[in-house]
Structures are given as C-alpha cells and as structure tokens.
Amino acid sequence: MATLETWVGFGSAMAGVGLLWSRMPEHVHEEARYIISSVVPMVMSYFNPYEQITVSEYGEERFRRNKMFDAVSTYLRSACLGSATKLKAELGNNIGDDPLVILDENQEVVDCLDGARMWWRLCPKASKNKGSTIISMFPGDTDEPRCYRLVFHKRHRQLVLKTYLPGIIRRWRELTAKDRQRLLFTNHSKKGEISMWTSVPYNPPSTFDMLAMGHAKKVEIMDDLRAFQKGKEYHSKVGKAWKRGYLLYGPPGTGKTTMIGAMANFLDYDVYDLDLTSVKDNAELRKLFLDTTDKSIIVIEDIDAIEVELTTKRKGKKMDNGDEADNNHVLVELSNKTDDKSKVTLSGLLSFVDGLWSACGSERVFVFTTNHVDRLDPALIRPGRMDKHIEMSYCRLDAFKVLAKSYLDITEHSLFGEIGRLLDETDTTPADVADNLMPRGKRNGEISRLIEVIDGSPADVAGNLMLRCKRKREADECLAGLVETLKKAKMESATPPMDTIEEEANKEEQT
Structure with missing residues (x-):
C-alpha cells in the first residue's frame, strides 16, 4: 500500500514539473x-x-x-x-x-x-x-x-x-x-559538384625501343628523364621545385600519345590526363593539382585547341576604355549559362605549372601536346615551364626501321633504300607507315584455309599461323604495298589541287 502511494506521489510531482516547464x-x-x-x-x-x-x-x-x-x-x-x-x-x-x-x-x-x-x-x-x-x-x-x-x-x-x-x-x-599498379587518372565533374579524379589500371604497351624515332633523339630524351629522376639534390640546391615540363609538338599521327606511354613505362609513374573543359575555375584546378601524387605525369593534350580561343580573345577583344584585355584572359569557358564566372584563366594555368602551387609536391612531369606550336602563348612554353621541346616529326628511315622490326620482325630488306628515299620526299606520319605494315587483307582467308587443312590442336593452328605471318613473302608484300602508297602520296603532293588549278585558269581568262 505504501509503495502504491509512493508511485502516486511521484507521478503527481512529475506532472507538476511538466506543468511548470510548459509555463516557462x-x-x-x-x-x-x-x-x-x-x-x-x-x-x-x-x-x-x-x-x-x-x-x-x-x-x-x-x-x-x-x-x-x-x-x-x-x-x-x-x-x-x-x-x-x-x-x-x-x-x-x-x-x-x-x-x-x-x-x-x-x-x-x-x-x-x-x-x-x-x-x-x-x-x-x-x-x-x-x-x-x-x-x-x-x-x-x-x-x-x-x-x-x-x-x-x-x-x-x-x-x-x-x-x-x-x-x-x-x-x-x-x-x-x-603490389605497384600504374594508374591512369582523368578528372570528371557532376552537375553542382567539383571535379574529381577517377582512375583505371594503366599498362601502356609502348616503350622507347618501339617508338618510331631516331635512335640519337630517343637516347637524348631517356638521358634527360634519368637526370630528372636523380635530380632531387640539384633542384633543392638551386631552389627550384622538383618538376620538369615537356612540350610534344608535331602533326597528328606522329606519336605524341605513344611518347607519353613510353615515358610512363620508363619512369614507372602514374599519368593524370587533365581535361580543362571539365574544370570550373582556378580554385578547382588547384585542388585537382593538390590531389595528384608525387612521381606522376600530368598531361594536357591538344593544348592548341584551347589556345586558339585564347589567342582570338586576346587579340580581338578590347575593354570598354579601348585598351587591350589584360593577361588574365579566359583560357576555357564552360557552356554553363547559369554561371558566367565559371572559367579557367591563363594565369591560373601558369600558376598550376610553374607558380606558387607547383612547389606543393615533388617529382612531377608536365607534358603538353600540340599540333600547332605557333599558336601557343610564349608565356606558356618558355623555359622553366616547358623545359624541353620535342618535335614529333614525320617518319624517316631510322623511324621506319623501328616499325619494320616491330611489325614484320625484320632489320634489313632490299626495299629499305627505296623506302628511305620516298620517306624523305613525302610527309608521311609513323601512323600511316604502321598501317601499311600490318598484314590484313589475306590473313582472314589464311585462317579459314589453315583450319580446314590442318588436323591438330588449337595451339598447333596458332603456331603455324604465327609462322606463316612471319614468312618473308608476307614482308615482301607489305613493303611493296608501302612503296606503292608512298609513290602515290608523292604524286599527289606534286599535283596542285583542283581549286588551285581553277583559280589560275580564271586569272588567265581575266588577263
């Protein structure tokens, strides 16, 4: 009974406290x-x-x-x-x-x-x-x-x-x-979010041995990369950030992307493929840079495609007072119409490559590629930013021999001399030469016939097919086809285009 009265009293007290609390x-x-x-x-x-x-x-x-x-x-x-x-x-x-x-x-x-x-x-x-x-x-x-x-x-x-x-x-x-796994990073952004790096395993097949380039030039580049890797004390001594810039320039198909893969294999570095059009502004660019790791290659491909827009605005656009626009001109403008301030400036990119922020980290290689080096702003490619300019030129005899070794497994042939002369007389890219050295036309037919006549295991069929593909007759046909292609290219380059002929004919008629 006493216990019941105690609980009743406690309940009344709590009710009073609740009432008092509600009145406060x-x-x-x-x-x-x-x-x-x-x-x-x-x-x-x-x-x-x-x-x-x-x-x-x-x-x-x-x-x-x-x-x-x-x-x-x-x-x-x-x-x-x-x-x-x-x-x-x-x-x-x-x-x-x-x-x-x-x-x-x-x-x-x-x-x-x-x-x-x-x-x-x-x-x-x-x-x-x-x-x-x-x-x-x-x-x-x-x-x-x-x-x-x-x-x-x-x-x-x-x-x-x-x-x-x-x-x-x-x-x-x-x-x-x-468990070292080389990675290839690219930046992407979702609507309303900042750009971030994502990666995939990266095992490029290209090496300097397979690069279609003169031997002396390859040795020069490899020595430069070795010196950079061993240059920690030197950069600290002279007070410079431990980084190096390479500008790869030349026509399309001359092996600029292949060179990047060869550099990654040689240095055993990760590669960051930076897409500037996905970067909102300079602050986002700095964040992406800080998220890169040491011992990495940071690549901006086809920088000239961006610089065309830059050069046009820089030369043609004037301020309201009639003066030329200043150096903080827009490098990239995103198509986001709701935010006119979304932009990356040239000064922001220069700071990224060679400014205050470039010292945040070490042992980084910057690589820019371009098809038109004459369109680039001199401030972007001066020494100290792009330390070494590498011309990726058209295919010549030394580069052709590398391709012949890789694709046909031959080092000498009677047609090499003629091919060398034709390559000197035409502007043919290594990509075009490699395309002619890849046996394609008869291979499908040989596979079907080989399977019909050979009674053996799949391994035997594959082995015989590889031997057949390496026969001298196939090399002869590939090289002969390349000679015909080069001769045709030489004739086309010597023949003026039709529009030029028509213009000259019109001038003669007017005269």
Whole structure:
C-alpha cells in the first residue's frame, strides 16, 4: 500500500514539473537545452574509458586527399578482412587479375597489438553513425565526410600514437611497393559538384625501343628523364621545385600519345590526363593539382585547341576604355549559362605549372601536346615551364626501321633504300607507315584455309599461323604495298589541287 502511494506521489510531482516547464518562457527552454547538450557529453566523456581517432578521406576543408586514409585502407585490407562480415569486391580492367576485396561501409573490424585491442569502422560520407557497437558510445556523433574511426582504451594512447599508427604507414609503403599498379587518372565533374579524379589500371604497351624515332633523339630524351629522376639534390640546391615540363609538338599521327606511354613505362609513374573543359575555375584546378601524387605525369593534350580561343580573345577583344584585355584572359569557358564566372584563366594555368602551387609536391612531369606550336602563348612554353621541346616529326628511315622490326620482325630488306628515299620526299606520319605494315587483307582467308587443312590442336593452328605471318613473302608484300602508297602520296603532293588549278585558269581568262 505504501509503495502504491509512493508511485502516486511521484507521478503527481512529475506532472507538476511538466506543468511548470510548459509555463516557462521559450528562452528558458533554449538555455536549458543548451546546458544539457553541453554538460551531458562532458560527463559521458569523463566516464568513458575509450578514445577515438578519426582519419578523414580529405584533409582540412576537404581541399586535399588525406594519404593516411589510403594507408589505413591498404592496411586493413591486408590484415583485418578475416574478421569482417560485410565486404565489397571490385575487378580491374585486366581479366587475369584477382578481385580487389575491401571493407564495406559501416563495417567494424578488430585489430590487436601487444594485447591491446583496436576497433576500426569505415563511416560513410554524410551519414550519422548509429548502432550497438563500442564506437557508438562516443557522444557528439555528427554528419561528416567518409572516414575511418579508430577506438582504443585510454591506457593504450601512447602505444597507438608511437607504435601502432607508424606501423600502419610502414606496412602501407611495403604493400604499395610490392603490389605497384600504374594508374591512369582523368578528372570528371557532376552537375553542382567539383571535379574529381577517377582512375583505371594503366599498362601502356609502348616503350622507347618501339617508338618510331631516331635512335640519337630517343637516347637524348631517356638521358634527360634519368637526370630528372636523380635530380632531387640539384633542384633543392638551386631552389627550384622538383618538376620538369615537356612540350610534344608535331602533326597528328606522329606519336605524341605513344611518347607519353613510353615515358610512363620508363619512369614507372602514374599519368593524370587533365581535361580543362571539365574544370570550373582556378580554385578547382588547384585542388585537382593538390590531389595528384608525387612521381606522376600530368598531361594536357591538344593544348592548341584551347589556345586558339585564347589567342582570338586576346587579340580581338578590347575593354570598354579601348585598351587591350589584360593577361588574365579566359583560357576555357564552360557552356554553363547559369554561371558566367565559371572559367579557367591563363594565369591560373601558369600558376598550376610553374607558380606558387607547383612547389606543393615533388617529382612531377608536365607534358603538353600540340599540333600547332605557333599558336601557343610564349608565356606558356618558355623555359622553366616547358623545359624541353620535342618535335614529333614525320617518319624517316631510322623511324621506319623501328616499325619494320616491330611489325614484320625484320632489320634489313632490299626495299629499305627505296623506302628511305620516298620517306624523305613525302610527309608521311609513323601512323600511316604502321598501317601499311600490318598484314590484313589475306590473313582472314589464311585462317579459314589453315583450319580446314590442318588436323591438330588449337595451339598447333596458332603456331603455324604465327609462322606463316612471319614468312618473308608476307614482308615482301607489305613493303611493296608501302612503296606503292608512298609513290602515290608523292604524286599527289606534286599535283596542285583542283581549286588551285581553277583559280589560275580564271586569272588567265581575266588577263
């Protein structure tokens, strides 16, 4: 009976408190809520025996990618997948590769070091973490970017800071060096979002040995690249950023893109293919640059296509007062009509290549390609920005011999002399020569006939086909076809176009 009366009295008291609370002014409610939200987390933190470390995917203000995030991802993939129940699998571009298995979001795993237990969780971007695990005991969980959260007991703080986390970094470097996969990056942007890098595995087949270029010129380029790789102390001594710029210029089909692949193979660097038309403004360009890694090649192809627009505006457009536009002219204008200020300027690009921001990082190679070097702004290609200008010229005898070795597996032939003379007399690109050296016409017919007459395994058929393709008769036909093509090109170059003939005829008639 006494117990019942006690509960009745307690209920009446609570009802009174509720009535009193409802009669209080609104500002009292707000102050009370503020006090509760400030004091309760402090009290919980005092009694909570655990601490946490957050490893965000991006650094402060999400301006630069946090390499520690990549280190933790690699370490957990190698050490803690066995205790995980939620995983994600990805397959690279190469069919023979094993699937890449990684932790799924909101998955918690446990790691140990010297008897100390560490809890890791991958928290998704802009998602509030909830659950019954030990990580959810922490107060003040708010929406935040994608991150890893490490939880450990307070008594293990020094072990985590001085031994565990440095060990993760060392393990990450070992695994990265062991499982090195060269990557090709490109930037893309979605509507309303900033441009970001995405990557695919990059294994270009081109090497300097297969590059259709004179031997002496290839040796000069390779020596220059070697000197750059070993130039850390030199650049530090002279006070310059450890970078180098290469301008590849020449007609289409002369091997500029192939040269980039050969440089990537030679240096073993990743390649960043920068599309300026997808970049909103100079600030976004700087962010993309900061997200590139050391030991990388940053490529802007066909820079002349952008510079045509630049040169036109620079020469033709004047300000309201009649003066020429200043040097901060527009380099790229996006087609976004809702934002007229979306632009990349020449000064922004120069800062990216050789300004203040170029010193943020080291061992980077900048490569610009162009079909029309005369259209480029001198400020963009001066020494110090584009340190070495490499002309990718038309195919001559030395370059042809490289192609003949690659495509026909021959080093000498009676037609080499005639082909060399014709190449000197015509402007033929290595791409056109290579196209003539690829046997195509009869190969399909030979395959069908070979399968009909040979009674053997698929391996025997393939072996006989490869031998047949390498026969001297096939090389003779390919080279003879190339000679005819070059002769035809020589005749066409010597014959004036029809419109020129008509113009001259009209002039004679008028005279």
